[in-house]
Amino acid sequence: MANLKDIAFEAGVSIRTASVVLRGKGPESRISMVQQKRIREIAERLHYRPDAAARAMRTHRTGIVALLLQPALGTGHVPNAGASSLAFEASLFLNDAGYSACFLPVADVLADAGERSAIFQEKMVDGLMVINSAPGHLRSRIAQISPNTVWVDHNHFESFCCIRRDEVHAGELVITELHKLGYRRFLYLELEHLRGHYSEAGRWDGVKRAAESLGVTIESLDCSYERLISEPPDRLRRLEPGWALVTYDGRLALEVIGYFGRLGKRVGIDFALASCDASVELGGPFRAVARVAFDRVRMARQAAQMLLNVMGGDRHAAPSVELRDHWHGGDSAPLAP
């Protein structure tokens, strides 16, 4: 495989000239257009491709960032749909800026030194994006890997380099919007086994606070995804008309639809349903379920931009933000009967 020296030799110029031209810095260095064209042609003819390692060694920039993800509950090693779509979208923005994104399980960072992925044992990444994982003792480990870290949708939240959703607002929004539709009694469904993610407390806080300030009835019910099917709680079966079901996330909403569907009950007709989160699970035929919308593309773009700013050396160009979502009426929570 041809290298710069070969190109330079073939073109009868110095290595520097070849390097400058092939990096696109020809104009700045005022190298004649004829030379530039010739050198580029020769490079192409010899199938020249720069050696990323050599460049990285000189410039102390690898062009690689790591996106840390946490496997979803009960799915082996695959992150939940929301986190992975966020990662894919962020990855694209980073690509456009010349970076490549490695997707890695956050557990690797916490592992003992010898067990960690090469990418963490070695000096390899220019930056890090931690997505949607709960463990708290991550910070010091992360700091050792790269000072350029952005925390996305994470419990850890400080003045800079953090971006997440305003979960309390999401909870409040669901209740106030359903209240406008005439609902006065709410049953909030949350996960039985909490992961310790801030959204769990946040959404319930918002829901409860809004219900209290509006003076309406709010009950809560714990349920695991699986139990909704294997032993559906009595409280659900006894649900009377006029009550609105509010779920912690899209997955629970889906389970509810499945549960009632098996009884021949129709969402939005026989019962009202809204979700605090519009994750990808609520796509497909359930895209019209009432919920707080969440623009993951926007969040991904902002997160990527923050990381780019930080890697550019300007931490202060990445002030933390909490994003607010808007209500998406859908058709699963029509006017209260």
Place this chain on the structure above:
Amino acid sequence: MANLKDIAFEAGVSIRTASVVLRGKGPESRISMVQQKRIREIAERLHYRPDAAARAMRTHRTGIVALLLQPALGTGHVPNAGASSLAFEASLFLNDAGYSACFLPVADVLADAGERSAIFQEKMVDGLMVINSAPGHLRSRIAQISPNTVWVDHNHFESFCCIRRDEVHAGELVITELHKLGYRRFLYLELEHLRGHYSEAGRWDGVKRAAESLGVTIESLDCSYERLISEPPDRLRRLEPGWALVTYDGRLALEVIGYFGRLGKRVGIDFALASCDASVELGGPFRAVARVAFDRVRMARQAAQMLLNVMGGDRHAAPSVELRDHWHGGDSAPLAP
């Protein structure tokens, strides 16, 4: 940040000794245990982390592999659930073998030279895994990037380095199993706008062939995901008892459930349904839908192992395979009435 020279100086040994010890080759080089321990302690104290770029430059191995993915229809830039879970699982196996996986859109490879991601313009990856994408003119481009390529679930299939599902068998299996349950009339739902993926022809071939050889009735119906909701085909509404619905994939099955659910009809009770593919979309409350199961973890492991073999220099240790799935009865297609 400390480098090998610092460690060697601090320990009063040569750079070579430090290098050998810290790479864990101490025993082979018969370096005294005392020295080894001392050097490792010093490295830890100085927070030594090897420079991946320098190592890569010397060894001509970067430890990076790229996983090429194709965005799903209508989802912006996110691959479908099946492809991404496969990628995540494969990524884990590669991690264990010391590699880090960059997730990249396959479109980058096809882009013009200047538009391609740095990772493809430069010499950066040790290997490539192409997952589930249809474009045919990919091969020559891929060959330029890395000779170490494994094709997963892809139209391209030759003697080595390819792994995919036996789609014809999947189609046959659905029909023969439903036939055993007493069904004699089948309506096959497929996508209206084909992507050109081999599974589209394969599943239909299998379904049709099995139906013909069993001498039963088979009809097919084209439908897009969206149209199933906006303008549901008349043929579906007129579906009589005794017919079994067979869908191309899980997403279509989900749309069917949604469509009938809106009419208050229950899957597995009011109509029979089976899917040729059990993608992640059919998780959650719909995990019991009858289908051909598909063990993506197994496929991911095999694909990763093939890639490792090829990168190890032994292409012949990676013969192509077509994986067969088994039937998963579920509860959506009970004994025919």
Place this chain on the structure above:
DNA sequence: GTGAAAGCGCTAACAA
């Protein structure tokens, strides 16, 4: 057992 030194391919400072 250990050390000295060459060199991987590239960039950038300096020289001409």
Place this chain on the structure above:
DNA sequence: TTGTTAGCGCTTTCAC
């Protein structure tokens, strides 16, 4: 406007 050259941090051969 272009060429020369010193390293970046590591691995590895060879000499001791």
